[in-house]
Amino acid sequence: MTDEYDLTDQRTAMAALKAERERIGMSIVTMEEKSGVSMNSLYAWRQGVRQPSLGCLVALAQTLGFDILLVRRPPVSDRGAQ
Numbered sequence: 001m002t003d004e005y006d007l008t009d010q011r012t013a014m015a016a017l018k019a020e021r022e023r024i025g026m027s028i029v030t031m032e033e034k035s036g037v038s039m040n041s042l043y044a045w046r047q048g049v050r051q052p053s054l055g056c057l058v059a060l061a062q063t064l065g066f067d068i069l070l071v072r073r074p075p076v077s078d079r080g081a082q
Helices: 010-024 027-035 037-045 054-063
Strands: none
Touching: 010 027, 010 054, 027 037, 027 054
């Protein structure tokens, strides 16, 4: 089974990234070095002081071994006509 996460749902995405980092045993310092995302940013996001940009979430996800996919959704006009 493949786990999928919507990066626009930042709370869920951050929780999934944290869980994966812990699962693989990567330190925050190593993740910072490999992703280019600072520990200060991670702590600010966790405390709700700031929100991560999509670019930072992608960098973290790729560092932790996730693939980033674009999935086409139905046009907005088609989603409401059910």
